Amino acid sequence: LLQHGESVKEEDTIDYNLYLYGLECYGDVPLIEPAEVTEKLKLETLVLATDISGSCVNVIPAFLGETVKLLQDVAGMVEQGKVYYLECDTEIKEQTIYEDFEAAVRELSHKQVTGGGGTDFRPVFEAVETYCAKGEKIDALFYLSDGRFRRRLPTIRCILW
Numbered sequence: 001l002l003q004h005g006e007s008v009k010e011e012d013t014i015d016y017n018l019y020l021y022g023l024e025c026y027g028d029v030p031l032i033e034p035a036e037v038t039e040k041l042k043l044e045t046l047v048l049a050t051d052i053s054g055s056c057v058n059v060i061p062a063f064l065g066e067t068v069k070l071l072q073d074v075a076g077m078v079e080q081g082k083v084y085y086l087e088c089d090t091e092i093k094e095q096t097i098y099e100d101f102e103a104a105v106r107e108l109s110h111k112q113v114t115g116g117g118g119t120d121f122r123p124v125f126e127a128v129e130t131y132c133a134k135g136e137k138i139d140a141l142f143y144l145s146d147g148r149f150r151r152r153l154p155t156i157r158c159i160l161w
Contacts, residue, residue, distance in 0.1 A: 043074065043081045043139050046101075047131070049124040051145035052115035053089040060113050063144040068108050070142065075101035084131065088124050089117035095127070119148060 014032050022031030048070070050056075050063045071083065083104040087094040098104035121143070128138055 045082045045084070045131075045136055045138050046074070047084045047086065047124075047128055047138055047141040048104075049086040049088060049141065049143040050113070051089070051119060051121075051143070052087045052093060052113055052117075053119040053145075053148070054116050055119065055148040056146050057115045059146065060115050064108060064111060064113065066144060067142075068105055071101050071105045071108070075105060084127075086124055086127060087113060088120075089115065090120040090123075092123045092127060119145070121145070 018031040020030075022029050048067050050060065050067065052060060056063070067085075074081070081101050083098040083101060085094075085096045085098065085104065085108065086092050096107070098107065124141075124143060128141055131138055
């Protein structure tokens with residue numbers, strides 16, 4: 001997420017390297033200097049996908065809780081950002097676009113989801129490819145799933161976006 005960040009000078013932070021150096025060299029005298037440069041998170045578009053298949057029915061509330069917690073954490077670090085929220089079993093059942101993280105937190109905090117059906121991960125990845133083909137810059141994709149699927153598909157050990 002920080003690879004798209006920009007360097008900014010923040011006056012209310014301290015350089016912990018100098019702080020610890022002062023304690024090491026002078027005992028109980030830390031050196032306190034403002035940090036030279038910090039990374040400011042610049043996140044434009046986030047895709048949050050939730051597996052609502054039958055095997056996930058009991059954990060969907062936990063998935064939504066984690067989604068809201070993630071958005072709350074990120075919302076405090078970015079100036080603006082768009083959220084694509086997808087619910088998928090064998091196909092995308094719901095797709096909602098939120099223009100900012102705070103709106104997504106408000107809506108998803110009270111959302112009721114009913115799940116069922118099989119599992120297919122491909123529709124979410126195809127949707128992300130469609131967004132990118134339309135010129136949308138996707139910074140991150142979070143896909144919450146138990147990883148179970150009924151059809152025998154090739155095993156994917158790691159997916160990096």
